[in-house]
Amino acid sequence: MPNIIPFKAVKPTRAIVGLVAARPYQSYTLDERESRMAYNPFSFLHIVNPGYKYDQEVTGKERYRMVQNRYLEFKEDGIFVQDENPSFYVYKIVNRHGHEFNGIIAAASAEDYEKDLIKKHEDTIAQREETFKSYLQTVGFNAEPVLLTYPDNAVIAAIIKDTQKGYAEFEFTMTYRDTHYLWKVEDPKTIGIIQEEFKKMKTVYIADGHHRSASSYLLYNDEKAKNPKHQGNESYNYFMSYLIPESELVIQEFNRLVKDLNGFTKEEFLIQLDTTFRIENRGIMPYQPKEAHHFSMYLDGEFYSLFLRKTAYEFHTALDALDAQILYITILQPLLGIDDLRHNDRISYVNGQHEMVTIKSSVDSGAFKVGFGLCPSNVHQMKQIADEGLTMPPKSTYILPKLRSGITIYEY
Structure with missing residues (x-):
């Protein structure tokens, strides 16, 4: 009431x-x-x-x-x-x-x-x-x-x-x-x-x-x-x-930019990603994810699509199904070594009002090594997470x- x-x-x-x-x-x-x-x-x-x-x-x-x-x-x-x-x-x-x-x-x-x-x-x-x-x-x-x-x-x-x-x-x-x-x-x-x-x-x-x-x-x-x-x-x-x-x-997404690959070469990083994602090289054509659990990645002058492997990740809560959380749990934390999303200066955020070419230009400039694009979440997800008493990672939504x-x- x-x-x-x-x-x-x-x-x-x-x-x-x-x-x-x-x-x-x-x-x-x-x-x-x-x-x-x-x-x-x-x-x-x-x-x-x-x-x-x-x-x-x-x-x-x-x-x-x-x-x-x-x-x-x-x-x-x-x-x-x-x-x-x-x-x-x-x-x-x-x-x-x-x-x-x-x-x-x-x-x-x-x-x-x-x-x-x-x-x-x-x-x-x-x-x-x-x-x-x-x-x-x-x-x-x-x-x-x-x-x-x-x-x-x-x-x-x-x-x-x-x-x-x-x-x-x-x-x-x-x-x-x-x-x-x-x-x-x-x-x-x-x-x-x-x-x-x-x-x-x-x-x-x-x-x-x-x-x-x-x-x-x-x-x-x-x-x-x-x-x-x-x-x-x-x-x-x-x-x-x-x-x-x-x-x-x-509700729009916040995309991610990271300054380095945490010691991985490009080839080593792609091999690590292959464990959890189906990867397709999209070349120079910008790729914008349209479905939940699909991600875009821009690395070394090329776009990639990353599709979450259903057998590689389990959903137990509404937070588990949030793409910003999936990216954190599968890539940002274990591979790129970013534990604190709020205070780590190796990561930056670009709201969804900017197109994927913004990520491309940021990486091409040399300021960042890799960029990730997400599909926006929705009101239902936001409410579910709140109802379960959970919280989203920082910069999950641009509202x-x-x-x-x-x-x-x-x-x-």
Whole structure:
């Protein structure tokens, strides 16, 4: 029975929302950030990079305090305005590839995260959890929703569709050619229906934002412990989320690049692979796997297809059947000596938005020795792994939509 509630979002004004909205800070190169901040005084990047105002790099608690100051300045200048009534926000994204995402921005319960009513499929790093928790405690707001997904629901779908017939409060297109729309839902009856439909669900699933969810849960525990009058309805009991139906979630693969063959010659490596895979040399023609347990490999100027031998590998859990796990168990760990997928600098990842020629060019440049292409996983696999209490290897999924910061803000 997930508890999803409306909240009073802080939002940019309609006239400048497209100038405020920004991708996550880390997704920009230094030159991109500098350019956007130099020519756009409304960009949310000015808030999360507060030292720019003084041409100074700041870190830690000092940066957090300055983030809060920049945010308050945006409110004082009327760039951000808070809604008067708690609302749900119907949010639609149409990306440049034609994918359409329709969902609801709401506040999800940290207690539901604790009770596993909000399920996870990825491991998190404790240090990153603590860092972002400290950030939230200092700045007092969160500007990027966690992406949650739920089983398709006819009642919620009808409400979203009916809401979208009205005038959109926001409609703007970003430089990446993604178009965003937002409608506010503040009618108490409609809000109640949406909440009841979510309460009928057994669980919802984190699609993207595992660290933000975990940090919000740590914040909830800290604030509850410090509050002798804790009642359960305080803002820290919840975290901002964008909930979309499973059928609209797009999952793409992360391909792998490795810098060396761990001492093997090309011929020795191919012989080792032959134990577990049927191998076919595809020459210079790029090969993109289309089925589960099929892999692409680019090595020494040639593409290969690798088909998992059914007699060479056993499936006991949903995780065992995940291609990212198969690649790790059969090649990356035993042959290439990569135990830690998250921190080993011999391996890099390329998301599925890039074609196989990206792997080819990376290997041909000499920066990497071999590249592997995977078939993307699906929502059913993600849910199975979460339901079994297991976690995927790092960089197993590249999930769309990718959300922007600064469009709706949740204050603690």
